[in-house]
Amino acid sequence: MNHYLSFTIDNGLALIRLDASDEKVNVLSAPFLLELEETANKLGSRSDVTAAVVFSAKTPGFIAGADISAIANVDDAEKGRSLARQGQQIFNLWAALPFPVVAAVHGHCLGGGTEFALACSARVVAENASFALPEVRLGILPGFGGTQRLPRLIALEAALDMILTGRTVKADHARRIGLADRVVPPVELVDQAQDLALKLAADPGLLQPERSKARGGLRRLLLEKNPVGRLLLFHMAARNVARQTKGHYPAPPAALALVRETVTMNLEQGLEREALTLGQLIVTDVCKNLVHIFFLSQRAKKGCGLAASPLPVKQAAVLGAGVMGAGIAWLFASKSVPVRLKDIRQEAVDSGMEHIRKLLGKKAGDRPGADKRVAEQMALVTGTIDTEGMGNADLVIEAVVEKMPVKQAVLKETEGLLKENTIFATNTSALSVSELQQVAARPENVGGMHFFNPVDRMPLVEIIRGRQTSETTAATLFDLALKLGKTPVLVADRPGFLVNRLLMAYLNEACLMAEDGIDWQSLDQLATAFGLPMGPFRLIDEVGIDIAVEVGDTISSAFSYLKPSPLLERLHQAGLLGKKGGSGFYLYHGKETSPNPAMAGALELSGGRAATESDLRRLLLLMVNEAGRCLDEKVVGAPEDIDTGMVFGTGFPPFRGGLCRWADQQGRQPLVSELQRLSQDQGERFSPCPNLENNPGFYP
Secondary structure, eight states, rough: OOOOOEEEEETTTEEEEEOOOSSSOBBOOOOHHHHHHHHHHHHHHHSSSSEEEEEEOOOEEEEEBBBBHHHHOOOOOHHHHHHHHHHHHHHHHHHSSOOEEEHHHHHHEHHHHHHHHHSSSEEOOOOEEEEEEEEGGSSSSSTTHHHHHHHHHHHHHHHHEEEEHHHEEHHHHHHHHSSSSSSOOOOGHHHHHHHHHHHHHHHHTTTTTHHHHHTHHHHHHHTTTSHHHHHHHHHHHHHHHHHHTTSSHHHHHHHHHHHHHHSSHHHHHHHHHHHHHHHHHTHHHHHHHHHHHHHHHHHHHHHOOSSSSSOEEEEEEEEEEEEHHHHHHHHHHHHTOOOEESSSHHHHHHHHHHHHHHHHHHHHHSTTTHHHHHHHHHEEEEESSTTTTTTGGGGGEOOOOOHHHHHHHHHHHHHTTTTOOEEEOOOOOOSHHHHHHHHSSSGGGGGEEEEOOOOOTTEEEEEEEOTTOHHHHHHHHHHHHHTTTEEEEEEETTTTTTHHHHHHHHHHHHHHHTTTTBEEEEEEEEHHHOOOOOOOHHHHHHHOHHHHHHHHHHHHOTTTTTTSSSSSHHHTTTTOOOOOOOOBBEEEEEEEEEOOOOGGGTTOOOOOOOOHHHHHHHHHHHHHHHHEEEHHTTSSSSSSHHHHHHHHHHHOGGGGHHHHHHHHHHOHHHHHHHHHHHHHHGGGGGGGGGGHSSSSSOOO
């Protein structure tokens, strides 16, 4: 009995069912590929088949892609090339069958799934379907024929966009560009696919006119069908790739070079080059680091490791209608969870509701039915200045001002209105959940749920367990974060928790360096060259100087070995708020920024010596040392938690694999020796922690 595929034949029509046993989704593992090969050979040898339809029995979608663990295990370029050739040859068997094969696609169709669909004669897709070739996000490229078949099917410009970015293409757009031949309601998917398969059996050229139209007609003739046009198109693509990758990600430029080289070759020659390029990419450090990040993103979905079962959250309430509160309320509405947004001022509520409306509109875009969708989601949000209806909430999240007395007052005022099992979560970025619990009648129901700003873009949520937080509360908050589409990390209640503790140590150190005469702008430039989304001083502006002062005070008070820098307080006293106030280290003019000349005047930061790689390493190694301390103190349970927090909470460059993985790649003994030297020069904060001194690395 097959474990991945089965098929039936009725009146010449083969119906092939993809259904990996004991799996939630179909993944192109080695055994799955073997059965694809065997099935193609069986069907090809039969004389009673005139057409075929391939569909998935899995609810989430068609095929979720290749087996990522297989990518992680390849350490030889030739082995990588061989694996790609194997997949190509199997898909070639399907493409060469002597009858039309129609892929009936619903839900996700990713990576190798899209490549398999491309090897089919046609694609009928459900309205909920989406295609993607996300391989570049793993440091490789589509290696089962995607870089060759896609540009031969759709316009080169559209094909490059999918191949070079990994961007998801929804059903309607897939139809417009010619990737999908029909878009139908999900309930009609297999029937419509069968109908098209039979029509193609009778008329193999049936789809050619509409595919030619989708490819672009005159535009395609000008850009793709002559050398000058192609040169322009590839030049524009190369410029975009350089801007997006900044030289850190080798896969997109390699994929672009491959398509440019093979666009005029025959298919078999192109496939050979594709496999060769994949083999070269699959063994790079960037590929291995990005695969590590992929596994981190999936790790939380396995649960938080607590024995308690999460409670359902069917209704929520958010206290505080500022940017964070409104962002959190938007998140609930976007996931179809009714939510009340409460503030003490009506103008704040109105502003928060408008912010939610803008976020919903931005996400809906200009797709058909967008206005209706926004209206439906806005109907789930109730803006209010009173407490009516609060008793219906299963969860209340406070997002009020970052002052403990205010948060405690809000908890005391609200708790009496709630059901006995309603969870109260604080969105604090650094304050003690355990201290907040001191005023609670039901402290076991109180926990932390720290979202990162902006909520609509930052994937991380820290779930904080206070001393009295129950396992049920922690498990519910963790599970809820997953259902809201976020990546949660369970952390202990220590000042700054995980991310802000590491981040504020880094930002404070940068300020100390600026005060010591290191040019702050050059340090920002080095940080971005390393791959960070922005330098420390630009980040302070983004966070808000007032917030940075508050969190910094909390961290430096808790950890006496961290030498506080007075620079941020001087900035605050000078009335600078950062980006939200229009000026900080930089001046903000709409989307334009420029260094603030006040740094050289009132604040006496007048350049100094240019920062060096050693200065950047000083910042990074301080964070590494703090990461080790967090493991020593059991703030988190594993280095994976730290890498998850730093990548998804601060934008630590994914191509470096995370802070702990980067540190391991430096070598433990050289790293400890460097910290010891820094400790002699700069003080106790650089003294290697026990975790660093006593272990060969963060990871086994």
